[in-house]
Amino acid sequence: MKYQAENAVSSFFYYMWNAWSKEECKIVFGNMHLHFWDKWSSLAGKGIFGAAERFFAELSEQYQKQLVERAVSLYDGRAFRKEPDDEDVYVCEECGSTKVEITAWVDANTNEYVSDSDDGEWCSDCEAHNTLITLKAFKEQMQSWWELCEFKVMEQITGLRECDYPSEDGSQAFVDAVTQWWNGQDYERKREIYNKHNSNKE
Numbered sequence: 001m002k003y004q005a006e007n008a009v010s011s012f013f014y015y016m017w018n019a020w021s022k023e024e025c026k027i028v029f030g031n032m033h034l035h036f037w038d039k040w041s042s043l044a045g046k047g048i049f050g051a052a053e054r055f056f057a058e059l060s061e062q063y064q065k066q067l068v069e070r071a072v073s074l075y076d077g078r079a080f081r082k083e084p085d086d087e088d089v090y091v092c093e094e095c096g097s098t099k100v101e102i103t104a105w106v107d108a109n110t111n112e113y114v115s116d117s118d119d120g121e122w123c124s125d126c127e128a129h130n131t132l133i134t135l136k137a138f139k140e141q142m143q144s145w146w147e148l149c150e151f152k153v154m155e156q157i158t159g160l161r162e163c164d165y166p167s168e169d170g171s172q173a174f175v176d177a178v179t180q181w182w183n184g185q186d187y188e189r190k191r192e193i194y195n196k197h198n199s200n201k202e
């Protein structure tokens with residue numbers, strides 16, 4: 001992998017501050033990860049400030065390279081991590097919130113995650129045991145609802161009026177306008193609208 005030095009340095013720090021974890025350690029160092037995680041833990045135990053530098057300094061050149069390549073592949077010098085795919089994000093089936101939790105079996109001695117437990121999906125927004133689905137599925141659900149909305153409802157939501165969009169092609173101009181409006185809303189706003197019109201709780 002080719003990268004510029006300054007990008008590599010900032011990527012490295014963003015990575016160590018924001019992403020570094022036992023999971024990441026496993027990805028970078030493979031079957032050597034327990035050894036390196038111990039090393040990291042003992043360095044971080046002496047104070048988190050400077051731990052990343054100290055850790056890096058103690059690695060061999062080859063391992064330094066592996067760590068930096070991982071950091072660059074995630075951050076590429078930017079201050080934020082690449083967004084995960086919608087397919088990898090879970091949300092509440094009812095309300096689309098990402099504030100969801102699962103209960104899991106954890107090894108009582110090592111605290112290591114073992115498996116999901118069967119009965120524990122929880123949405124903090126609904127404060128209920130709701131099923132989780134992927135963000136992708138929820139977005140699709142909202143999209144199909146929107147596309148099947150009656151014009152009256154679309155007018156109400158967007159504030160646009162069909163009669164203001166005369167068109168030779170039926171209602172196409174109005175449809176284009178509300179589509180553009182809808183596409184301009186971010187996920188949270190769409191969710192709010194969708195939930196208002198689809199809530200079972202009323």
Ligand SMILES: [Zn+2]
Nearest residue numbers: 092095123126
């Ligand atoms: Zn919810």
